[in-house]
Amino acid sequence: MYGRLLVAAGTRTCGSYRSGCRRLGGVSASASMLGFDRLYGDLKGVVRLEMNNPKANALGLKLISELEDAVEAVSRDGSVRSVVLSSGVPGVFCAGADLKERAVMTKPEAELFVVRLRSLMSKVASIPAPTIAVAEGAAFGGGLELMLACDVRVVGAKATMGLTETSLGIIPGAGGTQRLPRLIGASKAKELIFTARRVDAVRALELGMVNAVFDAGQAEKGAFAMAGEMARRGPLAVRAAKLAIDEGLAMEDVERGMAIERRLYARVLGTKDRDEGLAAFQERRPPDFTGE
Structure with a gap:
């Protein structure tokens, strides 16, 4: 069953919103992996965070740093009424942790990386304003954990997702073993995590992992419509x-x-x-x- 598509009238963006969103390490806006936009018109008060790491939005140190800054900015900005977290990379929301980057880390560095990633998910979950994750493509491992840290999840018909860590000999380490059971129940979550199973959009809706499924290419419009509805409330x-x-x-x-x-x-x-x-x-x- 597909969620109803509600397109917000009068929607427009007005450039990148950088206020209070300092880039770590002197990273220039042109090299950014995260778009940070404040929306206007009928979507006044809505902020879009759009991941743009060409490597399938893999969660490496650079993207994590920019997400940390963005989350801090929206958390302290009382004018933000809702946040939409999306992907600008076709066919993928987030492929999870950057395994190539992880492969060259020492054991202490890898342990600190997981601590930092786990902390990021907690910070996303603690954003005072409501958050909506929108995915048109794949969300695996840490990518799905990032979606689970948001309040609401909407996807396109071609989206796929799963906590696939056990297929790599590890377990979800950024909140997946805690947030997924609380969302869909312990038994269903155990089945998905133990098997590292990937599910499509319709199955995710049936399980309660997502709130709505839209026609392919229409999920972001649906997310903005929902975000605008939230932004118009007190x-x-x-x-x-x-x-x-x-x-x-x-x-x-x-x-x-x-x-x-x-x-x-x-x-x-x-x-x-x-x-x-x-x-x-x-x-x-x-x-x-x-x-x-």
Whole structure:
């Protein structure tokens, strides 16, 4: 079953958004492996992070460094209302860790690399604004772990994905053994990880790994439509809702999760956005949320 395609009207981009996104090691914009764009029009408040490593978006030190900077930038920018993580490389979202780069590392260097990659995934998961990963092609190993660190996943009909590490004699090391079971259940996750099985888009939807499947080439439009819908809601409320869900799921029981919900509900109750939402409802007009 395919997700419905919703194309946002009036969408346009306005160049690269570099504010607060310092490149590590003096890397020039022309040599960048990560596009960082702020969108306008109907998608005001949406930021696109587009991976552009010609080597199948393999997660090497350079791309990881740029992702770290970008995640830091969007995390501290209160004007960001949703983030779309995509690929500019045809046929692939992310092939996982750069194994050629890993092959020349010493054992201590390789261990530090995995720690850094794991930390990146945690930072992606902790972005205050909602995140949407969009894939038209392959997402294997660390590539799928990167998608799992996002709040929502949408794919094109030709997408394939899997945690394939056991076929290399290792296990997923950047959150895959934890996030996939929480998403689709332990038994299904174990089957996929133990067999290193790759699944297509429709099967991924059936398993609950992705939220929607679009016709090939249309997934990014669908992701932007969803991102725009999120961006038009109260930004403080959306961020509070994300925090309530994420922190609540880490609790041992529902009552502790409810305590988190009560705390965050109280936080948004006295905001200008809450007053604007009520006024807009009474006046039968779209709300103009300011994030205050």
